[in-house]
Amino acid sequence: MSNAFVARSLDEIRFWSRIMKEHSLFLKLGFRCEDTQLINEANQFYSLFEGIERQAHSHTVATDPEQIQRFNVEVRNAAAHIWAFKRKVLGLVLSCQMPGANNFPLLIDHTSREANYFKNRLEQLNSGKLDPLPDAIINENVFFLRIMADHAKFIGHLLDPSERQLVEQARNFSHDFDQLLFQAQDLDSMRPQSQTVSLLDQFLDENRVSVKSLRDFKKTARDLIEACRIKSIIHPLLADHVFREAERFLTIIDMFEQSLASVKSK
Template sequence: MGYMDNYERDAYGIVAFWLRNNLEHGQFFDREISHHELELARVNQSMVQNLAGIWQQAEQKQGDLTTLVNESEQAISEFRHFLLHGMDKALRCQVIVSTPVALMDHMIREAEESNNVFDLMKSGGQVLVSDSVLHESVFWLRQMADHLAFVQHYLDPSNYELQDKVRKMTHKFERLFLQANALNTIIRKPRTEMLPVLNAFRQMVISETKDLEKFKLELDALIKQCAAITTAPPDLLEHLAREAHHLWRNLEEGITT
């Protein structure tokens, strides 16, 4: 399998990771906007073009880092506001898109997390390992459970075995998300040490997320071979696998990026 999460985990690489995530969200969303919604599509394409230009700068490590972070934060904030507006219209049945509202909310949460990371970068703040493990788990485990629900949404109902496997994995990650939330209140601040119960949970999440990344890439290969019937956007599974890789890497390293 040729895939790997090969972004450099330096400051430019972190910015590039989050820009690429939001950029791809915009590209996926563009595919699901009805041709009746010309203005919505036009604005989304403008957002995508802006994010793509800044992402290329980050990928090539061009320009001043502070300026790049500020531009990234501004572009992603604008994309977030656009998605919020679209989600509000979808809730009022005033717009025609095939993107589920839950998926729009998912993209908004990642946009918000992007800017939380940029704010942390600008402040130069440090996050304790235990705080980082809990934060990354609470945020990303919900995203992982979402991913599986969205994969099921795109899979054709005739894929009975795949549908069953995805459902089981969804339930697993929903339980892990609930456990992360429980530990977030059970283990109170200041979290100056890594308690054994949290470390055991971290190792469990790392193992399960590695398996999830592998499954996403196996499904990606099936889709690219036209061996799984699906309406999933091209390269969606690589996008999801990259985020799974990001989660277990952060947990292994005890950092928030």
Template sequence: MLSNEEYIQHSLELNLFFMRILKEHAFFLESAFGPNDQALAQQAEVLKNEFSALLAETLCLADGLLSPEVLSSGELVTRLTLDSELASTYYSGISLDNELTRQELSLGSSPYPLNPSLVDQISSLNQRAISATTILADYKSKLLQNILSCRTFTFNYPLLIDHILREARFYLKMLTTLQNSQTVDLKRDIIDQEIFWNRIMAEHAYFIRGLLDPTEEELFETAHRYGKTFDNLTKQALTMTEQTTILPKLSHKAQEATVGLRDFKVAGTEGLLQCKIKAIMVPLLGDHVVREANHYLRILNAFTSRLR
């Protein structure tokens, strides 16, 4: 069972990562609707603002309470996040709260113990995050059903809608585990995380491949190779229920592949910001998938150190 201090820190770190991710999901959804679906776009705008408000509240609680590993991971914000937001707002006309990004860039850690009296505030925050995420997941689910039945059109891939729906549900699962003080089995958690994130990384590579201009053949091939690499890693992770002895080796393979894909994503985001890559992709989507890779890398680094 987690101590109060662990509960507070784990909750803050989980929320800071996923609240920004889900806020940006709403942005990507809103920006991809045509004139006939402005009611859906407005719903996405409301959801984006809800997660912005939750993120702002979390930031007020979190400064000085985060682990150095999270602060240095690049999963909350990167050096490209602010520029990516500004460029994406310019392209889409949809506003983003850049002050939140500036605040996150200045977050610090503290050597002092966490205050256990924050438990009630954090518990309330987590419950409101569960409610907001449930609403967003329901919105994504209904949207996906309508897209697949040809009742709605969006410039987002159906797989992307399914992808971000799975991320919302994964966040809900982790929040619920925290709220219920459930004990996590280390090896089972490692396997579940690797199955989930390897699939996510594969799909990132395929999304990048599909959003590149057809003339970007070298980048297309690189993205395709990373997609196949992570498909393989996902298949291997799915066998780990019976072959856990080779888990450290698989985690190491996932680390190496994720570093390579993360660096490819960083170079791609820089290329979009500098107008050196031809694609139908806003820079914020590039930075978004960089942060998800950084998050996965921190998890893998923690796992490999605990498995030694």
């Protein structure tokens, strides 16, 4: 374990604990007034991840790696618990036990996939068994491309139907990212033969262009929502939430492209 382990762990926890905290809020806002137990559970998760986020910002890269390793275990367990909560809620919605609730099943599933991703990443960091670069490139893109496709669908459904141009743009992004996801899954199924530097480089280039376009669309939507200039039922925090996840994906693509460039230069 080293400073790099500490820095990577804190980066993951600072980003994803805020995401988990906000998921708790969004789920709560979609519950019915009578869902008091679920509302209480969501509030508890909000407080839990708010505390984790605060604690993560209190640490620095100089913090003892063993202390961060223990922190990772604590946060991993919190992520596992919120994953279980989300799957419970999904089961209630899909079995029609919450008629009138306002959380889309796909949105609940989406948030649970992110909790599982967070949990798995902390396990990888603590075990020291991160994916080799070619596997990491495909795995991260398969995960995030689906997240981006979901976001486009949610935006299209939560905008007021009278916002026809924006709704159409969201639908187009949904289609584009579904196609990119299918391509990524094809590359995945062709492993390891598909993991050449040239194919992975082109893969990242293509995804970068599309993610940047979606990121810019989300930024515009966020700014318009915050200024109350468009009609929607999108919470301003949700608009910023999906924007930050697109920014995260672009940062990851940048990191992979730099790593591939190092491989090519050898």
